Amino acid sequence: MLRLYEQTGEVTPKSYFSNNKGGEMLKSSTCIIMGETGKPIGMFCVNMNLSHPFPEIIKTLMPDTSQHHSFDMTENFSSSAGDVVEQALNHAVIEVDADDSVNLKGRNKAITKVLFDNGIFELKEATN
Template identity: 30%
Template sequence: MHTVELKQLTPSDYEILDALATVVEGIAASFGEHTEVALHSLDKNSAGIYRIANGHVTGRSPGAPITNLALMKLKEGKDVSDSYFARTETNRELKSTTTIVRNGAGDPIGLLCINVDLGAPIQSFLKAMVPMDCTLPGASGTPETFARNQEESVSSTVELVKTQVLSDDQITPSKRNREVVTRLHGLGIFNYKGSIPLTASLLDISKDTVYLYLRGLEKK
């Protein structure tokens, strides 16, 4: 362990913390209302919660002090702590993880703490994890491909856009390939090396045709 010494944060440090505000909201949105996500500032003049989502889990809001356990995790100096258990004043048992946020110089400027309420009813917890309007596996919707390389990423995107275009009755057959190329261009797919011949192959058209469509877009 090492001694924890808080310092006054710089404007650039706060820019990093501000940028993490959407991360706080994103994690909370992914795991639902029973997971609290708190971003703490380690500014010696105002150490405490800087951003928080689902604060009802512990009853806290921005400005609340850093917990003793979070400070202990900071003192340990481990960037991502092992999971640990805590209990709130209202006797809620939490499973928690603390991540140290560092600036470009490697100095700790914040703590990102995730606290899961283990006492939440299982049905409520599952409902929060899988909202009623969420597309479940096997249901209709837009599939997400976790590509392992660039070629897979391009191929899966082309196939997805192609499927969308083919299912749109408002697009005539003669304009479908052009529409696919137009949408792929909008997604930035043609910034990838080798994407044009791969797209041509998947659409069963020539590379020259893809280039022709792209030149038409550049003139607009």
């Protein structure tokens, strides 16, 4: 894929069949990750093992609705670090305000702890 890009400038993701070391068939997809300067900085590759029954493969792509549990995992698809910080702050405020054990005097400290525990201060823009 990288060689094709170098020869033609083509960056359209490609899907193809391949085999793993054990000879099992894979459905593979690859795309080039472009940097801010327009040059490739990496490649994203996904390989799906087709030796398993197809219904089993599909099950891995869907949530198990028979369990009737809510999904606690959330992801942030923000386009900037500032958005990530703002969303994390809003979430922390809601979480702390819902906790009756936190008094008004300890509110800001509790919010800061939630943000710290979630790793938000690892972002450069977070401390501002």
